[in-house]
Amino acid sequence: MTTVPTSASPVAKPHVLELEVTGSAVIATLTFTLDGQVSEEQQVKLPWRKTVEVPAGGGKHEWQLSLRHSGGTMAATGTVNGKLVTQTAGRGSPGSTNTANLSGTFRD
Numbered sequence: 058m059t060t061v062p063t064s065a066s067p068v069a070k071p072h073v074l075e076l077e078v079t080g081s082a083v084i085a086t087l088t089f090t091l092d093g094q095v096s097e098e099q100q101v102k103l104p105w106r107k108t109v110e111v112p113a114g115g116g117k118h119e120w121q122l123s124l125r126h127s128g129g130t131m132a133a134t135g136t137v138n139g140k141l142v143t144q145t146a147g148r149g150s151p152g153s154t155n156t157a158n159l160s161g162t163f164r165d
Contacts, residue, residue, distance in 0.1 A: 069113030072163060075136045076122050079104045081129030082149060088123040103131065113165050121160040127153050137163045 074091070078084065084101035091109060098105075111118055122133065128151040134144045142161045149155040 069165070071110040071112050072118070072165075073138055074109045074111060074118075074120060074163075076107045076133070076159070077104065078106075078122075078124065078131060078133045080131035080146075082126040082131035082147070083128050084124055084126050084131070085154075086123075086125040088121075090119075090121045090123075092118055092120075115165065117162060117164040119160070119162045121158065124157045126155050126157065127151065131157065133157060133159050135159045135161055137161065 076089070078087070080103050082103065084103065084105070085099065087098045087101045087105065089096050089107060091111070120135070122135065124131065124133065126147065127149045130146070130148045132144070132146040135142050142163075143159050145157050145159055147155055147157045
């Protein structure tokens with residue numbers, strides 16, 4: 058008797074969250090939060106990019122990117138699985154303190 062292997066259930070692909078910040082602004086603090094896990098970077102040079110693979114099967118995922126910047130311009134985008142979900146832009150005078158925030162959710 059010959060056995061024929063059956064195909065396994067397809068494995069769900071992970072979600073890909075991509076964040077990008079460009080411009081000439083001075084980024085004093087950049088805070089990234091994904092599902093409650095916080096990471097912070099100081100004195101960030103632009104352009105800045107972060108790509109995170111989020112395993113499928115986790116239900117709802119929430120993320121946020123907060124920027125404290127001064128002088129110059131900045132633009133930030135957030136994409137999930139290659140689709141733009143949010144964007145923001147700002148301009149600041151030298152010596153000023155400005156904030157910009159991006160946030161979003163996605164689910165399986």
